[in-house]
Amino acid sequence: MSVQTALDALSSLLGERLARSKSELDLHGRSESYFPARPPDAVAYPASTEEVQALVRICAEHDCPMVGWGAGTSLEGHGLAVRGGVVVDFSRMNRVLEVRPADMDVTVQPGVTREALNEELRATGLFFPVDPGANASLGGMAMTRASGTTTVRYGTMRDNVLGMQVVLADGRVIRTGTRARKSAAGYDLTGLMVGSEGTLGLVTELTLRLHGVPEATSAGICAFGDMQSAVTAVMETIQMGIPMARIEFVDSATARAFKDYSGMAMADAPHLLVEFHGSPESVAQDAERFAEIVADHGASPFRWSSREEERRALWALRHNGYYAVLASRKGARAVVTDMCVPISKLAQAVEETQADIAASMVPGPILGHVGDGNFHAILLIDPDQPAELEEAKRLSDRMAERALALGGTCTGEHGVGMGKTAFMRAEHGEGWDVMGQIKAALDPKGLMNPGKLVP
Amino acid sequence: MSVQTALDALSSLLGERLARSKSELDLHGRSESYFPARPPDAVAYPASTEEVQALVRICAEHDCPMVGWGAGTSLEGHGLAVRGGVVVDFSRMNRVLEVRPADMDVTVQPGVTREALNEELRATGLFFPVDPGANASLGGMAMTRASGTTTVRYGTMRDNVLGMQVVLADGRVIRTGTRARKSAAGYDLTGLMVGSEGTLGLVTELTLRLHGVPEATSAGICAFGDMQSAVTAVMETIQMGIPMARIEFVDSATARAFKDYSGMAMADAPHLLVEFHGSPESVAQDAERFAEIVADHGASPFRWSSREEERRALWALRHNGYYAVLASRKGARAVVTDMCVPISKLAQAVEETQADIAASMVPGPILGHVGDGNFHAILLIDPDQPAELEEAKRLSDRMAERALALGGTCTGEHGVGMGKTAFMRAEHGEGWDVMGQIKAALDPKGLMNPGKLVP
Numbered sequence: 001m002s003v004q005t006a007l008d009a010l011s012s013l014l015g016e017r018l019a020r021s022k023s024e025l026d027l028h029g030r031s032e033s034y035f036p037a038r039p040p041d042a043v044a045y046p047a048s049t050e051e052v053q054a055l056v057r058i059c060a061e062h063d064c065p066m067v068g069w070g071a072g073t074s075l076e077g078h079g080l081a082v083r084g085g086v087v088v089d090f091s092r093m094n095r096v097l098e099v100r101p102a103d104m105d106v107t108v109q110p111g112v113t114r115e116a117l118n119e120e121l122r123a124t125g126l127f128f129p130v131d132p133g134a135n136a137s138l139g140g141m142a143m144t145r146a147s148g149t150t151t152v153r154y155g156t157m158r159d160n161v162l163g164m165q166v167v168l169a170d171g172r173v174i175r176t177g178t179r180a181r182k183s184a185a186g187y188d189l190t191g192l193m194v195g196s197e198g199t200l201g202l203v204t205e206l207t208l209r210l211h212g213v214p215e216a217t218s219a220g221i222c223a224f225g226d227m228q229s230a231v232t233a234v235m236e237t238i239q240m241g242i243p244m245a246r247i248e249f250v251d252s253a254t255a256r257a258f259k260d261y262s263g264m265a266m267a268d269a270p271h272l273l274v275e276f277h278g279s280p281e282s283v284a285q286d287a288e289r290f291a292e293i294v295a296d297h298g299a300s301p302f303r304w305s306s307r308e309e310e311r312r313a314l315w316a317l318r319h320n321g322y323y324a325v326l327a328s329r330k331g332a333r334a335v336v337t338d339m340c341v342p343i344s345k346l347a348q349a350v351e352e353t354q355a356d357i358a359a360s361m362v363p364g365p366i367l368g369h370v371g372d373g374n375f376h377a378i379l380l381i382d383p384d385q386p387a388e389l390e391e392a393k394r395l396s397d398r399m400a401e402r403a404l405a406l407g408g409t410c411t412g413e414h415g416v417g418m419g420k421t422a423f424m425r426a427e428h429g430e431g432w433d434v435m436g437q438i439k440a441a442l443d444p445k446g447l448m449n450p451g452k453l454v455p
Numbered sequence: 456m457s458v459q460t461a462l463d464a465l466s467s468l469l470g471e472r473l474a475r476s477k478s479e480l481d482l483h484g485r486s487e488s489y490f491p492a493r494p495p496d497a498v499a500y501p502a503s504t505e506e507v508q509a510l511v512r513i514c515a516e517h518d519c520p521m522v523g524w525g526a527g528t529s530l531e532g533h534g535l536a537v538r539g540g541v542v543v544d545f546s547r548m549n550r551v552l553e554v555r556p557a558d559m560d561v562t563v564q565p566g567v568t569r570e571a572l573n574e575e576l577r578a579t580g581l582f583f584p585v586d587p588g589a590n591a592s593l594g595g596m597a598m599t600r601a602s603g604t605t606t607v608r609y610g611t612m613r614d615n616v617l618g619m620q621v622v623l624a625d626g627r628v629i630r631t632g633t634r635a636r637k638s639a640a641g642y643d644l645t646g647l648m649v650g651s652e653g654t655l656g657l658v659t660e661l662t663l664r665l666h667g668v669p670e671a672t673s674a675g676i677c678a679f680g681d682m683q684s685a686v687t688a689v690m691e692t693i694q695m696g697i698p699m700a701r702i703e704f705v706d707s708a709t710a711r712a713f714k715d716y717s718g719m720a721m722a723d724a725p726h727l728l729v730e731f732h733g734s735p736e737s738v739a740q741d742a743e744r745f746a747e748i749v750a751d752h753g754a755s756p757f758r759w760s761s762r763e764e765e766r767r768a769l770w771a772l773r774h775n776g777y778y779a780v781l782a783s784r785k786g787a788r789a790v791v792t793d794m795c796v797p798i799s800k801l802a803q804a805v806e807e808t809q810a811d812i813a814a815s816m817v818p819g820p821i822l823g824h825v826g827d828g829n830f831h832a833i834l835l836i837d838p839d840q841p842a843e844l845e846e847a848k849r850l851s852d853r854m855a856e857r858a859l860a861l862g863g864t865c866t867g868e869h870g871v872g873m874g875k876t877a878f879m880r881a882e883h884g885e886g887w888d889v890m891g892q893i894k895a896a897l898d899p900k901g902l903m904n905p906g907k908l909v910p
Contacts, residue, residue, distance in 0.1 A: 102798065104694065175884060180795040180864045181795070181827045182602055184650055184867060185871055186890050187890045189883075189886055196642055241667040277696070409638035415640075424640065427633070428630075429630060430629050434644060438897075442889065
């Protein structure tokens with residue numbers, strides 16, 4: 001009953017902020033994806049680093065697993081307490097601690113969501129660019145190395161976390177990184193923690209890079225005769241050094257779903273949606289140069305605008321993409337895949353994936369962050385047909401294998417969690433054992449998010 | 456005599472490529488800096504990953520220390536075999552293995568120098584941007600997390616190494632990373648290895664990001680009434696999102712040295728040297744917008760050009776900076792410092808450092824990568840006066856302490872090596888112990904570059 005002993009001590013520590021009601025446990029026992037529900041034994045709502053430290057010491061003493069929880073938007077079941085224990089919900093640690101406009105950085109607690117941060121930054125002329133779509137918590141985004149539509153310009157969480165405060169498995173509190181823009185002072189512990197999915201510690205503070213809100217923005221859309229032409233146009237744009245802030249691909253099936261969902265006129269064809277950030281002159285030039293490139297590849301005329309309302313309409317289309325695709329099959333649930341490959345292999349990867357999906361019983365529109373070589377198939381399954389879930393998992397596994405065969409990764413931005421552990425050996429070889437050695441060195445009892453990421 | 460046993464076995468493995476002559480040992484027993492010479496017991500010249508693996512297995516069996524060696528340009532004594540053993544010189548592993556223009560990446564052996572790589576890339580329209588000044592080896596640059604003049608635009612080695620092949624302390628060979636532009640598949644082992652200074656393994660292959668040679672470049676120079684104005688102008692330029700490819704600061708003492716060395720007319724004042732990359736239109740706009748900003752801060756007119764020969768003359772000035780400063784005191788040797796702070800603290804850091812130097816017996820012109828908050832004082836000492844070396848070390852230590860007090864790092868780009876170990880506890884607190892735990896997990900016998908980086 002060691003977990004029970006831990007819960008009693010945690011209850012003394014946190015009072016009502018240790019929740020054990022069925023509704024709380026259920027809420028923190030399910031994920032956005034297809035993994036079976038697994039309610040934890042309790043949900044803790046710490047309010048400070050000191051409380052997290054005390055919590056970790058109690059759990060360490062009594063061998064009670066600890067699983068971090070941000071906004072619950074993970075697509076790979078990162079927050080599921082598969083070995084029981086306590087889910088540590090950071091929603092009470094949601095303060096923006098300090099904005100430093102001169103240094104273009106900010107220190108936040110892990111429960112702050114990216115939208116809340118950008119709301120807070122509005123008056124500063126700065127913004128935090130990483131945009132995974134969902135309004136995820138910044139702690140969760142750091143821990144899963146999130147990225148999204150703006151990564152082609154602004155990077156992933158790896159590039160935008162300058163430092164962290166982390167409570168380790170034995171209760172030590174460390175600070176990683178500094179506020180300097182770079183450092184050569186030893187192992188990059190910040191980089192090690194980003195993407196560690198809560199298996200090495202619980203993050204209690206983050207210092208993030210900010211970027212200046214661009215003076216001007218242009219955005220536009222065009223259709224292509226085939227996907228290969230779209231990908232080639234993107235490659236040429238990158239090689240010419242035209243700085244895209246967003247470059248999104250949607251296939252014909254997704255374009256149809258967008259059209260049906262939004263009423264916007266769209267050809268039944270692959271499309272690119274693109275955005276440029278800069279000065280009024282530069283964003284116009286970038287758009288015009290891009291228009292020339294896509295015309296060379298047989299695209300429809302690149303319709304672009306630097307007017308805010310047109311830009312918003314375009315990205316509302318993309319941001320509602322998941323819902324538009326979901327609505328294209330009535331009553332469906334989604335299994336979302338996450339391949340990322342070298343860009344020279346992207347067209348092949350998409351084509352082979354489309355062929356797989358066409359030969360299967362489940363529809364799977366494709367959309368992706370083409371500048372990064374990253375795309376998602378949204379496999380639409382009937383939740384009442386177990387065979388469809390099995391088929392979707394089979395397709396998803398084939399995509400992960402294909403990504404590796406093409407020199408890429410089984411997960412571009414969703415993380416390992418529950419869903420990609422089976423591919424870690426194939427992707428990393430003995431490097432996966434090295435991850436296990438690091439885990440064993442820092443969490444010898446295996447209490448931090450057990451059952452995830454490492455062997 | 457376990458090292459002796461190892462050397463016998465290495466001699467059988469490598470034949471004449473295990474060198475033991477006094478001249479070879481001396482050549483690999485000294486550094487570019489003030490650290491006492493420490494010749495190794497032997498120098499190995501492996502020609503393949505397999506040979507490195509065999510070498511590591513022999514050394515592991517016989518407890519023989521192993522120290523990697525690239526071009527020997529480290530400023531912190533990284534290559535000194537302070538506990539004896541074998542220096543592993545990678546100069547025979549100097550092939551560019553594969554250039555992939557479509558993916559804008561390249562795989563190289565660790566002994567390739569950055570200049571050799573860029574020579575090889577000349578016909579492709581691509582280049583490798585990280586430029587620490589010295590013609591360092593790419594393996595050494597990765598292992599010290601090198602950066603330099605272009606980091607403000609293109610990042611450090613951390614941002615430009617996509618993956619590595621590494622021989623670990625027990626002889627396992629792992630591949631880290633993939634050729635995909637991003638990944639969320641587990642701990643970032645590439646990021647852990649970059650900056651690890653050979654203490655976790657020997658790198659035998661690197662895959663690097665390449666960038667398109669800009670269509671056009673503009674570059675220019677201007678003088679300021681004081682250093683604070685120069686720094687403020689840089690901060691405004693960054694906040695406005697004007698993309699600088701290089702932004703270098705030199706103080707009055709450095710400007711005098713430049714003038715004397717090159718004959719170029721330069722005011723006795725702080726200067727900024729800046730470069731923009733882009734299209735012909737954008738680099739002209741960027742230069743004009745920058746000219747407006749610096750004029751607002753009382754600078755001399757920003758003289759800029761997009762002509763290649765003028766640009767080359769400007770950067771030859773900067774690249775010869777070290778020699779120009781060295782020539783400013785006859786017969787002097789240099790102790791080079793490496794502070795990096797949040798940019799809002801940069802003016803204060805430079806001012807206090809200048810005051811320290813002015814109050815000391817040694818001259819120390821200052822120059823730096825102002826966009827990163829990183830600067831170097833080149834402390835000029837008479838090698839025949841031990842008191843001057845002691846004074847230079849005292850100044851250097853004060854600068855490291857000052858960097859930490861201002862929220863920065865004791866080493867922006869030169870690494871820990873021999874010179875910064877004393878500041879690791881102050882910079883990382885218990886995080887330094889975490890580095891030690893990782894080291895112990897992966898190299899329990901402590902044979903990989905012992906005496907460096909970890910406690």
